[in-house]
Amino acid sequence: MYWDSTIIILIPAIIFSLIAQLMVKSAFSKYSKERNSRGLTGADAARAILDSNGLTNVRIERISGSLTDHFDPRANVIRLSDDVYGSATVAAVGVAAHEAGHAVQYATGYAPIKLRNAIIPVTRFGSSLSTPLVLLGIIFSWDFLITAGILLFCAVVLFQAVTLPVEFDASGRAIRSLRSAHFLEDDELNDAKKVLTAAAMTYVAAMVSALLSLVRLLVISGRRRR
Template sequence: MPYGYYGYYFDPTYILIIIAAIISLIAQWRVNSAFSKYSRVASMSGMTGAQAARMILQSNGINDVSVQRISGKLTDHYNPSTKVLNLSESVYGSTSVAAIGVAAHECGHAIQHARGYFPLSLRTALVPVANIGSQLSWVFIIVGAILSFNQTLITIGIIMFSAAVLFQLVTLPVEFNASARALEQLESNGILYRDEVSQTRKVLSAAALTYVAAAATAILQLLRLIILFGGRDRRDD
């Protein structure tokens, strides 16, 4: 019996799942720890996250983006389709260097959008493809496995899942660039002093690890699918 059929044997590809889980947990711990630490450090300017965001947008001539408060913790995001910069409750009214850093990061995305930053446009275009791929890929793979391992259905599922992996990879330069823009804006606009910018950099660097972890997890999941199902018909011949 080929090792690919794990009904009665240990599945060695579970190691990939364990690695992915560990990477994700470490990244989440890092960002929560950094944000919690620097959320207790008040900025010398006394600006809130929302005020800093509005200053950055205005200084870049972006007057058609609104700044709104949303519920949750670290649920901050910029919506390019509605041109709304959403800041979480822990960021919107906070004067901490962590909150200002997160707000500036989201402004980085708004600046990317205004400047026509290609990776952001590509990521936006990939959103529906990635959503469909991540949701339907497993349907094709499971149905293909049920139907005597129909390789055509399984291959379609793996290709669809690859779209979700591509989205995660494209996300990396978008997020790193947004953080770089944020740090530049915070210093050039005098919102934070040099030591404060250094502290904010630690928060944004920790946040960036979550995107690296998401990409690594997606790649490991894809690798596992390929190991389990890729070319199965040839192995069973």
């Protein structure tokens, strides 16, 4: 009961996350039905943006699934989902341009993305070990384990905090590139913004979830020490 009672702290984050997921799926679905006036596919848009930034070495591949689009810096490849790669829709072009924005971030040494990469190893440990460490600390009355678990989870919060500017910047680069190259008409550009804004809300929700999870660990720790 002691542990379970703190679950209530996470309820706002769970609700926010569900709403954010519904928003992005709804926006993507809506604007995936809107064909862009130039007939550009997602792959076309990404390739053009990459080439205009001198990133001819970055490959573009098709990947299965929906909203599975991402840039893999280790393989130097943008992977676009079936709904984006060969689709000439406003949503497809917006999403593809966003992933091209990530590739440009890496190429230009964008500081937040460097920081995010640097803390990824600690974040992986933090996300999987923080709660078990706190639980073990409570069970065996070892305060140092509780402290270690909380500190590890702070890395997760930092990762989510750094992810926000990375994602917003990639979307900003995408919209600027689409506007300057006249890939989309003004009304289409506004619709692409709606898709990217909805997608950004999922990262905001992840940040809120991380913060409330940290609050939960702190509450558990405070109760234990009292």
